[in-house]
Amino acid sequence: MAKQIFTLNVNGRDHEVYTEPNQSLLEVVRDELRLTGAKEGCGTGDCGACTVLVDGRIVTSCLVLAPDAAGREITTIEGLADGEKLHPMQQAFIDHGSVQCGFCIPGMILSSVALLEENPAPTRDEIRRGIAGNLCRCTGYRKIVEAIESVAGS
Numbered sequence: 001m002a003k004q005i006f007t008l009n010v011n012g013r014d015h016e017v018y019t020e021p022n023q024s025l026l027e028v029v030r031d032e033l034r035l036t037g038a039k040e041g042c043g044t045g046d047c048g049a050c051t052v053l054v055d056g057r058i059v060t061s062c063l064v065l066a067p068d069a070a071g072r073e074i075t076t077i078e079g080l081a082d083g084e085k086l087h088p089m090q091q092a093f094i095d096h097g098s099v100q101c102g103f104c105i106p107g108m109i110l111s112s113v114a115l116l117e118e119n120p121a122p123t124r125d126e127i128r129r130g131i132a133g134n135l136c137r138c139t140g141y142r143k144i145v146e147a148i149e150s151v152a153g154s
């Protein structure tokens with residue numbers, strides 16, 4: 001398939017991308033832009049490891065064709081910190097011991113940030129629903145939910 005040039009705005013910066021139009025957003029973000037926080041788990045939209053924000057909404061980037069994200073604002077986990085200062089949600093996950101192997105964590109944190117943007121004071125059930133698309137094989141979710149609650153309550 002003939003390659004295309006298009007521009008992706010990722011973490012506030014425009015990147016000119018030259019790639020096949022059938023590449024997923026996940027592939028381009030990881031392989032072309034070298035932002036490897038988003039992970040490939042299932043590749044079929046079921047695990048949430050590849051979650052990024054597109055115009056502030058959570059998206060499974062393995063299911064999005066990269067050219068379809070042109071002209072949108074894409075945020076990956078690498079775009080959350082403010083210089084050396086972690087985003088409060090990143091800090092809360094560390095403080096609550098919410099990270100084990102870490103594979104699910106970038107997607108989990110982005111879903112949590114999007115949840116609180118939409119609903120700054122979610123109930124525990126609403127938090128669980130907000131991260132329902134992000135599967136974690138390690139933690140049992142309790143410490144993740146506690147971390148999100150701590151940011152919501154701060």
Ligand code: FES
Pocket residue numbers: 039040041042043044045046047048049050051060061062063
């Ligand atoms: S890798 Fe995209 S949802 Fe699992």
Ligand code: FES
Pocket residue numbers: 098099100101102103104105135136137138139
């Ligand atoms: S911390 Fe290992 S999959 Fe969630």
